[in-house]
Amino acid sequence: MKKVSVIIAVYNTEEFLVECLDSVVNQTYRNLEIILINDGSTDQSTAILNEVARRDERVICIHNEGSKGVGAARNLGLDQATGDFVYFLDSDDFIALETIGRLVENIGEYEMLTGKRIRLKNKEDSKIDNMVGEEVDDGMEIEEGEEKVEDAQVHLGRGVQRTFRGMSALHILFSHDFIKKNQLRFSEKVDCYSDLAFITPVIKKLDTFPFLTRCYYFKRRRNDPISNPALMQLDREKKVSDFLLIYNHLQDLYGTDERVSSYLDWLFLNIYRKQVIMIFSDNNRIGELFNELATAVEKVDLSKTKKLNVVVKRELKLLQERKTDSYKKLIGFHHFARNTKRAVKGRQKLYIQLYRSVFMNKPLKEKTIVFESFLGKNYSDSPKYIYEYMVKNNLDYEYVWIFNEPGKELPGNAKQVKRFSLAYYYYLATAKYWVSNSRLPLKLNKREGNVYLQTWHGTPLKKLVFDMNDIYSANPNYKKHFFNQSRRWDYLISPNQYSSDIFRSAFKYEKDMLEFGYPRxxxxxxxxxxxxxxxxxxxxxxxxxxxxxxxxxxxxxxxxxxxxxxxxxxxxxxxxxxxxxxxxxxxxxxxxxxxxxxxxxxxxxxxxxxxxxxxxxxxxxxxxxxxxxxxxxxxxxxxxxxxxxxxxxxxxxxxxxxxxxxxxxxxxxxxxxxxxxxxxxxxxxxxxxxxxxxxxxxxxxxxxxxxxxxxxxxxxxxxxxxxxxxxxxxx
Missing domain, CATH: 3.40.50.12580 (CDP-glycerol glycerophosphotransferase, C-terminal domain)
Structure with a gap:
């Protein structure tokens, strides 16, 4: 029976690690060498790894002092591997219990074999025992393009993009002899996309990329990209910078190979359209990446970009010619056209565009306060009592209340505005003060000079936001969205010291805390x-x-x-x-x-x-x-x-x-x-x-x-x- 070396790089994934390791040590295929590289974890991952190594003699556990990156960790694993095959798994993912066995049974004379990847929305979808050999549950999302392919001999071009479109070496059983013969290594120069250095020579050397059905790898979507993000949850600038570095390096090494060059260009154009252009929505940031980007575009074969729209093709041409000013103007037009196209698709999209491009450019109204309570549902809570105190004391302000259904009986002369109406966006864009007891929508950019008083709406009994391990609500992006929304708060009201301490931790809040009790x-x-x-x-x-x-x-x-x-x-x-x-x-x-x-x-x-x-x-x-x-x-x-x-x-x-x-x-x-x-x-x-x-x-x-x-x-x-x-x- 041939041996498989399973290599898992680990860095601060205690929340998921036990489930990941259980899915490996309990594989129906038993002849495994499980190589765990602890890349300087500072959480309880170290203790978990030591415990599994103590219980299972197949486990080899190596601890790095300090984090050296996932590329270095996997390379260290390769140096230790003695198996006939090598299989890479991320420490926050897991596999079905028959996965490795099925890969070994079906690899035959191929140098590599992969299977189906399934992306999970949250941790409660993790039910290993129920997934062995089963099709995907309704609650799971299959990655786009991962259709069944019964014939392992797939069309070459389609096979490359399907197999490696995620730029990942995960969930592929590789011949160890093939890895050693071609000296395959992961890049240690980048944090993101380090796998590209490993898989690019694979694309150069192989003609077929077999795919096995009913062989599952479960890719987890972490719900806290703020406290402990996965690599691909890092900020867009970091990912783009790393990609450009590794892209330029690999084009220099393998650019003469048609297959590799086409693959790398395909990746570049996707990242340019989906990531780079979004970074440049702020025209002032173009200079930060321009030279690196222009160097990369010089390596792109623009003759193969016929399917791109004329604006993007012109942008790439200007980059190749290093015409910075012209490029900036065209990018500005690109975003204007993009925003205009979006705006005409619906009333709310039009209002948001007006909010950002028109209303936010109007003078800030220094004496205007916008109040909202419980997402406009009622006239209540601390915003109500702050407002009534100001009215009672005849303070000279223009007051605006946001309601889902205006027409409330209010003291004073506050203007009542329907939530998500055009007036709603106008007053929020121009008012100096916002007062709310819940989160305002992410789409409302906060302008310089605006003051946001967050009153909140209760002393916490239940765990909040970043004190919660798992998210079971309808929104898997809850933590990310909460973090971005709460960065706009300038003041946060606290009812007691207990709440102040929790708010600092659970909200990652570092600005002014108003410790007066609740106005409500x-x-x-x-x-x-x-x-x-x-x-x-x-x-x-x-x-x-x-x-x-x-x-x-x-x-x-x-x-x-x-x-x-x-x-x-x-x-x-x-x-x-x-x-x-x-x-x-x-x-x-x-x-x-x-x-x-x-x-x-x-x-x-x-x-x-x-x-x-x-x-x-x-x-x-x-x-x-x-x-x-x-x-x-x-x-x-x-x-x-x-x-x-x-x-x-x-x-x-x-x-x-x-x-x-x-x-x-x-x-x-x-x-x-x-x-x-x-x-x-x-x-x-x-x-x-x-x-x-x-x-x-x-x-x-x-x-x-x-x-x-x-x-x-x-x-x-x-x-x-x-x-x-x-x-x-x-x-």
Whole structure:
């Protein structure tokens, strides 16, 4: 039985490494030499590698002091390899359990053999045992062009591009003799595209590139390209610079070979159109790469570029002639034409183009403030209370509120603008100040001089953004998008020291933190009196002779229709609660603003009141005698009132251990009991005075830690800090 040397370069991939190694050590083909090159990892990867080497005698583990790059790591692996065949695997990917066996069985006299690559969207798609010999699940995305090819003898030109279009040596079983005979090595001069130095001579030497069906390699898409990016998630400038370096080098070595030259030119033209042109959307950056790029274009056979549009062909010609000024003008026209073409495809695209090219060039309105709360869904939260404080004190500003449905009753004379209307883009482009409690769209470029006050919308219980290992939401680019959106924040409001510490870590936030408590909680101190609460109940048509239970759950990351539209199944038996609690209580429902479903309360009139679309939850806190929640941050705010709280945690294990994880121990630190079903809810409500006594000490500690900064003056302190030069009269 022939031996296969599996070479895996490892650098800080602890999150995925166990699964990768399990997929190799458990291969049905057993005659393996598993060479692990630890390229200076600083996380727990070293411990994981040492453990697998201890357990499996087939494993050879080599530790580099400091990172030398993936090319150097793989070359070191080649130096150690003694197998008949060599197979490369990335440490954040994995393979089906029969993959290597199938490759060995079918390689025959070929010098190499590859199979199907499948790109995974997130970690929850990793189900090795279910994938052996199976076709791709619906939840996975097959890389474009990876169709089935039953005949291993494929057309040469098509075979080169299909096999090596990813510029990768991964998932290819190579004859070790072929590697040694042709002295194949990876480039150590670049971080990205180091494989090109290895595979280019393969293209030169071989005439056929066999492909085996039902032989799977699972390519993972990392969900955190900010903290620990994969090589191909590095910034565009780095990738382009590395490509130009290796392209020029390989053209000098192999450019006389028609097959290799055609392949390299094909790669260059793809990268030019998809990467280089995008870098040059900023005309000032052309000089940084111009000479290197021009040197590369001199090696391109422009006679083979007939399929390119005339503008790109002219750009390449100007590069060859090194006419910098003419090239800059043409690139400017290229982007203008590109943006114009996009703009005419739809109203929103047109508005975005107007935002960037017209509105952002207008003078900045120094006295204009744009407010938005919960993506324009309502008039609420800290933006509301900051606005009302400014109106009450007659501050001289032009106020603009963004709503999905304008026509709200607001104090003052604020202009109401429909979200995503032309006016929306105009005011956001020209207003000096933005005030929002959630993220504004990525497409809204922030101009110089603009001040963005991010109020946020809760004390974190659930793990946030960069403190989360896995992403189970509808958007696999969540972390990347969040990072880019949050770079625009100039101020971030924090309700307590605990939140400040988490915000710094989870948001990677380094600018000004306003540690005053939440303006939205001011009302809980200013209006916690019988007169105000009674009038509020009357306005909301809530019986004044009954106590009020507020149920305010959060959303579940994995239950969604589409990005931003989440499901929720009510687990509370309202009928049973009405039977046993209806004489003394009513229930108010307040769902999270992400939840798309309308909760069915038919037959519950007089007992259940659905206030899910009510703008201001702080007012519902005031009229409630008791809160029931789950993993929502509402209980941190409600605790300011020092009223009882129950935690309906029917799916605690799944939510805590799989979906999000918590910052605190919810089973010991929260100021109230955890209940798992309707019967336990009813029992706790019936004996609420006993519950209060039992949890009094925990509640006091909780209040001191999370509520101490709130005192009814948060809005005042925020306004004086952010708009200080205009509010001196308030001091």
């Amino acid at each position: 909680n001011d009302i809980l101190y200013q209006n916690d009196n019988e007169e105000y609460i009674s009038s509020l109940k009357e306005r909301l048509h809530i019986p004044r002779d009954k106590k009020v239970i507020l149920y305010a759950p959060t959303w579940r990351d994995d239950e969604f229709y589409e990005p931003g539209k989440y499901k929720f199944a009510l687990k509370m038996d309202l009928k049973k609660m009405r039977e046993q609690l209806g004489d003394d209580y009513v229930v108010l429902l307040r769902m999270h603003y992400f939840i798309a479903d309308d909760i069915d309360t038919e037959g519950m009139d007089g007992f259940v009141y659905n206030f899910s679309k009510y703008d201001d939850i702080a007012e519902l806190y005031l009229i409630s005698d008791l809160l029931i929640t789950d993993y929502s941050s509402v209980f941190f705010d409600y605790a300011n009132l020092k009223r009882p709280i129950l935690f309906f945690t029917y799916d605690l294990e799944k939510y805590r251990d799989t979906l999000r994880g918590f910052y605190i121990d919810i089973e010991t630190e929260v100021p109230g009991p955890l209940v798992k079903n309707t019967e336990e809810i009813i029992d706790a409500v019936t004996n609420i005075e006993q519950v209060k006594v039992e949890y009094q000490d925990i509640y006091d500690e909780f209040y001191a830690k999370y509520c101490a900064w709130d005192n009814g003056k948060a809005a005042e302190n925020v306004v004086k800090t952010v708009f200080g030069t205009d509010v001196k009269k308030l001091n």
